[in-house]
Amino acid sequence: MAYNSVPHQGWLWSYLNDTAEWDRRLERRYDEFVTAAVDAGVDRRTVAANFEPESAIWTPVQLRAEFGTVEWRSPDAALPSQVLQLADAVASLMDHLRGTEVRIEGETGRVTDDKIVLPEFDAVLAYANDAIRDGATCDSVGSYLDRMGFDVDAYEPVAPTFDRPEPVTPRDAREIRLDHADRLQDDVRQAAPVALD
Structure with a gap:
């Protein structure tokens, strides 16, 4: 819902045939991003000074020429051990x-x-x-x-543990943060060292 007013942001992009097609899409999305920022009152030079095409899009999966990788953002709320497993x-x-x-x-x-x-x-x-x-x-x-x-079945998603009545009070939010900080700490401490490829 956060991206409803910004077309092509936050959504999966359809399959593509090659990296040249990705580059064309990226440029179009960047132009749309700059236009939306200018329409919202941000100076075009400020946008250009702070964003380039790769940093101006938000998609769950994207090619990253800067690093020569495919970036997959969806698992970023998982515990480190499960991210490594995935x-x-x-x-x-x-x-x-x-x-x-x-x-x-x-x-x-x-x-x-x-x-x-x-x-x-x-x-x-x-x-x-x-x-x-x-x-x-x-x-x-x-x-x-x-x-x-x-x-x-090899994964234990974090999201179901947030099942709380709405609205979440400040006290509930603090409790959730502390519970998950403990869970993160336990996960990091129990994890074996990772050998890099």
């Missing part, structure tokens, strides 16, 4: 890409020994919306993730 699963999937046929078709998606089938983009959006609304334990999301090689 990164390991994604790295395994990326290794599987080498020498594997990849195609886009249908609504389900799957990973097999010899191919990776990605669902049509509208299906991906439906899975993302189901996940936002109902979490990874939603039947459709869980089945999709399982077909794509992810063990949903």
Whole structure:
């Protein structure tokens, strides 16, 4: 909802054919960002001095030419141990890409020994919306993730632990922050050192 007034921000972008197409989209979105800032009363030079195309967009997944990476922002609210576990699963999937046929078709998606089938983009959006609304334990999301090689049961999402009556009082907010600070501290202390690739 935070991005409803800013088109193309905060949403997944559809599949693309190559990095040149990404660059074109990025420039268009940057131009829209600058226009929105100027329309809101921000000086164009101030926007240009503080933002470039890569830093002016907010999407769950984006290419980062500056670092030569694909940035995936969705797991940023997870505990560090689970982010590392998820990164390991994604790295395994990326290794599987080498020498594997990849195609886009249908609504389900799957990973097999010899191919990776990605669902049509509208299906991906439906899975993302189901996940936002109902979490990874939603039947459709869980089945999709399982077909794509992810063990949903191996993760303990933080979000369900925030289940509190609304509105959250300042006292409740403090309690939530302290509970999760303890959980973060425990997670960091128990984690084994990570060897870098």
